[in-house]
Amino acid sequence: MRIRRFGAFMSAVLISSTLVGFSPKSMDYNHTSSNAITQEETEASIVNMQAIIDSLEKDGDFASPAVSRALKTHITAVGHYESSKSYKKAIKHMESFHVLLNNYVTKGMISENAANLLRDYADALISKWDAIFDSARVMDYLHQLSVEIGPRVAGTDGERKAAEYLKSQFQSFGYETSIQEFAINNRTERTLKILNNNKELALGAATGSSVTGVKGVTGDFYHAGLGQPGDFSDDAKGKIALVQRGENSYWEKVVNATNAGAIGVVIYDNTDSLTPVRPTLNNNSTIPVVGITKDDGEALLAQLSKGAVKANLIIHTHTNQKSQNVIAVKKPANVVNPEIVYITSHYDSVPYSPGANDDGSGTSTIVELARILKNFPTDKELRFVAFGAEEVGLVGSNYYVRNLPKEDFDRSLINFQMEMLGAKYEPASYLAVNTVDGKANTAWDYTNAAFDKLGKDKEKLILFRRGSSDHVPFHNAGITAACFNMGTANGGLEPEYHTHHDTIENISPERLQFAGDIISTAIFDFLTDHNSQEKDLEEAS
Template identity: 80%
Template sequence: MKIRRFGTLMSAVLISSTLVGFSPKSIEYSQTSSTPIVQEESQASIVNMQALIDRLEKDGEITSAAVARALKTHITAVGHYESSKSYKKAIKHMESFHVLLNNYEKTRMISGNAANLLSEYADALIGQWDVIFDSERVMDHIRELSVEIGTRVPGSEGEKQAAEYLKNQFQSLGYETSIQEFAISNRTERTLKILTNKNKEIALGAATGSAGTGENGVTGDIYNAGLGLPGDFSAAAKGKIALIQRGDNTFQEKVQNATNAGAIGVVIYDNVDTVTPLRPTLNGNSTIPVVGTTKELGESLLAQLSKGTVKGKLVIHTFSNQTSQNVVAVKKPANVVNPKIVYITSHYDSVNYSPGANDDASGTGTIVEMARILKNSLTDKELRFVAFGAEEIGLVGSNYYVKNLPQADIDRSEINFQMEMLGSKYEPGSYLAFNTVDGKTNIAWDYTNAAFDKQGKDKEKLILFRRGSSDHVPFHNAGIIASCFNMGTKSGGLEPEYHTYRDTIENVSPERIQFAGDVISATIWDYLVDHSFIAKEIKDAS
């Protein structure tokens, strides 16, 4: 048995050991001293910490059974968070354990030695948990991207806000972070903001033949124009945005009737249930802006109108000279010349009118979480985390990034792990798809397969799928080993909320993200350990 004194060094050993793949140590007492010693064969745990409290009480270093009971009760509560994989909460409550220890030490209810030993063990457990993938943290990022920022269309202000948020996140973790800007094609914005409902945006479909509005759009009250028949309009329609149901007459007739009545815009909603907004086709050109929406959203506007005035701002405008941006975060190993590069990537933009919670705030939140748990990793690899912009308009950001890599970087590039849509609640979408451009296995597949085995997961839930259409494609085309992870159906299908306004945080499953994150983090950890001489030497020495 190897024996070490438990102290600050032990906390570092525990953290490092998790990073390189061997089990952290547990505390026991020697036969001749109350100073704990470390055993190789078991992991630091809540149970062992409770045993330590029992021993300290027995030795008189905790003054009463009531104090020991209070300490153990706190630790038991922390253990519940650990059991549910709520590691962020476990860390927070274990940190508050330090406050409890300080108070008991000040009142001399526990000895200084007991306070130090329990504090050291608490730090060791915190260090242990701090390098475990935590879906709660991912959900925080999803909330910021899809709720606080919202739609992140390439070139839009929302996409730029998201880039700044991600840059700040990576910088806070200690990464060398930069923004890579690039040009994109003109962007036509179609938005209807309901100004009386916290500027909520309604999902819209383009109408052929519609007039534009200019950058400032048109603003007016919403007017219920029924089916858009001549008799559905009164003098009150003038200067308002007409809300019209599909059916009975043509789109062109509806729009002409609205124009004749002096309406400043038209929103036509569907008469059948779909998740894709209606795209009206006009026979000729309209002199006022025209858009379509779904039956659900049209009827929601009618419901609001029944309660009072609803004011909206309708914009149909084409923006030129547009740019998007990639967010690049780098961790270089010390004292390694020309290290191999490992890429961990996602895209953070979304399609028009979609909050993009699963596609792909879930993947982006996951790479930020991977950056957190890898920030102190012992590896000789250069780690690059890249959040790509403009994926939704043709992988523009990732193509630009790879195309502009110097040849020396291409030569050093070893592997790419892409994260895409990892958390849909869609019941059949419980399978982790390992996607490659050619549908063939690669070394990342081997590690993913092994991670399923190590974690005792159902291998039926892992599928190999041939799929491009994500940011691993440019890496593959450049001759770099590349794969993309996503959660989907057994046949490789996606959830019905995909690319719709229903891709919201309410339809994201933390449990699915944790499932995928457990596998993906183990895949990347083990790959780094086995392909890094620094980590391998430490692992072998242990």
């Protein structure tokens, strides 16, 4: 990629300009006609870039009017991406503008000085857009987490793969990145895989079920109706009984299946639900038993009507389990013992769930925040932490806070926790700032101010008393903390929460952009207001 000509300070100024309306006041373009370009024209915008092209054409810097038309056509197209807030695409097409300029220079159709002026201006726009929160990028990260990797249950390969992916992303932005490993409780794996199509179904645990070996039991399904004695024949022997809920008890169904020689029982619900039924046996079975949804049960029946369906059923407890936190750090230059600002999320999911919203959306958001903050001038130490094992009791965040060295703890200033920011569920249009005690704090104050600054509807902002996420250990340790999530007006969540329907198809890029604009503004403004270098920047500009 072409190395941009802007210095570190100019990049910092342009980042600040996206937030506080600052306009570059002096850019030495080394061009004879630059004195004719007003201060307003040097403000980084598509309209002003087109005006500069017009000025260059009048000054005779182009070989023909066709050059001016081609340049303006390209810039107009880029402007459409900017207008639609597709900043990633705007940057890509503005970078290709450099190629167009180079071609014209090679052919002698534009002066080198004019080309340098336009290159610098293009880079100004790229730097400006590069510092804007972009939900399209968030969706890219989210696709990798929830689609390419999928469920990320604590202690599993999926969680470890996600940790490595996040580490690589943070490293690509230039952060000092590490993995913090810790022990978690034993994990019971419950897996029902349909071998015909390699599809894994979401399961409900049955109390009183037996366990299996690590490889589980494998056999064809046997349709046993409601699991009455007359629903079984000799054909059930050595097979997995598929039984509908209803009429007789769960235990009676299991006893009848066991007596018929079945090697396992799968009970499907008789009512519609997004979550699988969880059978209560009130006794101890000698064969494995699980529950599934009505939809999955009926889908299996449809498959059985076409021929044999083979499955593998595992209920096995794994010991000596570990999870990991992913930590990315940006330390300010020439600052001794800087205060620490934490921007966090959890990246694990519940079993069977791709975890797109919970908490792939929050985790993808902190990755994007890390990207746009990588060059932000601040005297604070920024720490982005993606916690593992949140879903099994905030284990990762508790471990992290508990093991902070005293010198780090004393420097800890505030924690911004991201949780479930993108539900497409229509009522979930409110941004909640959750504090453990329900009281306003610094994070709330800056979020409230960001709503005003961006002209957002304040009816969509709520202060809510809620723990249940990774801001709790920070709060309990005396560090200011808040958790952000998109939910309903009364703090409710979407129906896909903690189900296998928490997929990327149920994520709204518009909601992610709404939340990201506000939260990024709140964090930028917090860092700016608490930045002892701010005065130096203003004087230098």
